[in-house]
Amino acid sequence: MITKMKKLTFFVYHKEYENFLDQIRELGVVHIVEKQWGEMDDTLQQFMQKRTLYKSMLQSMYILAEKQPEETIHAGLTPDVLVKNYEDLQEHIQDLNQQLPIIDKDIAQMEIWGDFDWDAVRRLEDVGWYVQFYTCPERDYNEEWTEQYNAVIVKEKGGHLYFVTVTHEPVELDIEPLRLPSLSLSGLKRKKADTEEALVRVNGELKEFCRANYRTLESGNMQLLSDIDLLKVRLNSEEMAEGSVVLLEGWIPEDKEVDVKKLLDESGVYYEIRKATREDNVPIKLKNNAFTRMYEVLTKMYGMPDYAEFDPTPILAPFFSLFFAFCMGDAGYGLVLIVLGFYLRKKLSKSLRGMMNLVITLGIFTAVVGAILGTFFGVSLFDLELPDKLKQFMIVGKIGETTYDKQMLLALIIGVVHISIAMTVKAIGQTVRYGFKESLSAWGWLLLVVGFICTGGLSFFKIISEDVSTWAFIVIGGVAAIGIYLLNNIHRNVFVNIGAGVWDTYNMATGLMGDVLSYIRLYALGLAGGMLGGVFNQLAFMVNDAVGPAIGWLFCGLILIFGHSLNIAMSCLSAFVHPLRLTFVEYFKNSGYDGKGETYKPFSVVKNK
Numbered sequence: 001m002i003t004k005m006k007k008l009t010f011f012v013y014h015k016e017y018e019n020f021l022d023q024i025r026e027l028g029v030v031h032i033v034e035k036q037w038g039e040m041d042d043t044l045q046q047f048m049q050k051r052t053l054y055k056s057m058l059q060s061m062y063i064l065a066e067k068q069p070e071e072t073i074h075a076g077l078t079p080d081v082l083v084k085n086y087e088d089l090q091e092h093i094q095d096l097n098q099q100l101p102i103i104d105k106d107i108a109q110m111e112i113w114g115d116f117d118w119d120a121v122r123r124l125e126d127v128g129w130y131v132q133f134y135t136c137p138e139r140d141y142n143e144e145w146t147e148q149y150n151a152v153i154v155k156e157k158g159g160h161l162y163f164v165t166v167t168h169e170p171v172e173l174d175i176e177p178l179r180l181p182s183l184s185l186s187g188l189k190r191k192k193a194d195t196e197e198a199l200v201r202v203n204g205e206l207k208e209f210c211r212a213n214y215r216t217l218e219s220g221n222m223q224l225l226s227d228i229d230l231l232k233v234r235l236n237s238e239e240m241a242e243g244s245v246v247l248l249e250g251w252i253p254e255d256k257e258v259d260v261k262k263l264l265d266e267s268g269v270y271y272e273i274r275k276a277t278r279e280d281n282v283p284i285k286l287k288n289n290a291f292t293r294m295y296e297v298l299t300k301m302y303g304m305p306d307y308a309e310f311d312p313t314p315i316l317a318p319f320f321s322l323f324f325a326f327c328m329g330d331a332g333y334g335l336v337l338i339v340l341g342f343y344l345r346k347k348l349s350k351s352l353r354g355m356m357n358l359v360i361t362l363g364i365f366t367a368v369v370g371a372i373l374g375t376f377f378g379v380s381l382f383d384l385e386l387p388d389k390l391k392q393f394m395i396v397g398k399i400g401e402t403t404y405d406k407q408m409l410l411a412l413i414i415g416v417v418h419i420s421i422a423m424t425v426k427a428i429g430q431t432v433r434y435g436f437k438e439s440l441s442a443w444g445w446l447l448l449v450v451g452f453i454c455t456g457g458l459s460f461f462k463i464i465s466e467d468v469s470t471w472a473f474i475v476i477g478g479v480a481a482i483g484i485y486l487l488n489n490i491h492r493n494v495f496v497n498i499g500a501g502v503w504d505t506y507n508m509a510t511g512l513m514g515d516v517l518s519y520i521r522l523y524a525l526g527l528a529g530g531m532l533g534g535v536f537n538q539l540a541f542m543v544n545d546a547v548g549p550a551i552g553w554l555f556c557g558l559i560l561i562f563g564h565s566l567n568i569a570m571s572c573l574s575a576f577v578h579p580l581r582l583t584f585v586e587y588f589k590n591s592g593y594d595g596k597g598e599t600y601k602p603f604s605v606v607k608n609k
Helices: 014-027 042-064 079-110 118-126 144-148 185-235 254-267 296-302 313-328 331-347 350-373 406-434 437-460 466-486 494-518 520-547 549-591
Strands: 005-013 130-137 152-157 160-167 238-240 245-253 270-275
Touching: 005 014, 005 254, 014 185, 014 254, 042 079, 042 185, 079 185, 118 130, 245 254, 254 270, 296 313, 296 549, 313 331, 313 350, 313 406, 313 520, 313 549, 331 350, 331 549, 406 437, 406 494, 406 520, 406 549, 437 466, 437 494, 466 494, 494 520, 494 549, 520 549
Parallel strands: none
Antiparallel strands: 005 245, 005 270, 130 160, 152 160, 238 245
């Protein structure tokens, strides 16, 4: 459900404003109304840039610290100093990484000439002998160079000759002499080893730096977030009476009104508190029980409800769990999810434990629904020698003498119920927001669809006679037609309403049929997962029979573990995506849910999660 909110407006004397902001931030329940004053303040823009930098740096540091940072916070280090030290280490590593390809290139060049001493070459120059290095295509080499310039071929490679000339004076051939590295081959190899050693050392220093300073930067980031919130509040304050009074607006939950009034009365500021109206852009705070609260993350993925809408989470929670379990369709897989959820609760951080509670809950639903659908790790429970009392709870096989599966019919029935609930929510929601007269069309469609379904069901099971059902269809259709075709908009001409009703009829006829058929995916995905699990079982025992009892059970176990692990992973993915699609598309569309509400974010002291 959506927490009731109240609008808070207060005037604060400018000299008491900063102290007052500290008080309401410590209280942590006031959602400040943000106003558009034009371009972003320069200071706020700088803070937001720092926030982006810190966030990116924290992510990198956490990985480099191997997800095990020290818990110590160094009070003497500021975030700016940490950023500079981190960037210096990164630049050093980048510089060393850039040096290695250059050294490798020099080594490759010097390997052609061998490991000679450049000091010896320079001593030859001192006594009047000049050594020059050349390369040219083999066809361009002039044999006369051997006599004229004491040319000596050092190596032939790839159709090129590498040679040196030894003369009393520098010579000028038709080709340019080579510029070789200033270090010898052995010197270059030592330089490469030293560079690689330095790279290992600096990488170690970076990891140690990240491990030792992660919490310090995280603390600085929290302080920055607090400063950003404070600056936003200041920017959303309006100075009045030539700056002597500051006006600020916000929202508070009704259950926190007493605490807020106490603070404001003690502060001596003038304030007004009023209830929210339909025109207000009220921030949304969801308030649900422990079970429903786990599914609020799915609601937030689509968008928070408007203040005048209903919170979809209480309906989303049971149906998403049912859809997930139907798509998994295997009781054994549900047990795996339960065990996995309890195991990860002990291993993961506190912020992720709530997600594991959701995994455990979905595992329980999967185990129960999987047992009803009669599948356990790909094995059909209905085909086992189980008591008939247990089998009578299983929904397996065909419908009577038809070729239709009971599970497929169950999926369609679930879809009809889900959409009927969505249409009921839409009709009630429009009545609450706009009044009964403005929602006659929604009530007409609800009466038509739900009334026809109920009447058809009662007639099918012989609860009512054929004559009664005929008159029921006529009466329901007639009453519904008044709302659909004549009163869908009481402010328009009746003929316009008839035309709009015909168009709505076309859209509903095509849309509802497609929406209901979409729920067949529940049956199809569950069937596919069960069949794939059965295939892995058959393959495993076929290998066992073929190999023999000695090592057959080993291969059989490996195939079962790998196959069912793969099947569980794929089933979980599809069991999350498709129920989400049925909720976001089929349910939200038919319930008229927009999801454009603003999340309640109280002005408070930012703390580490």
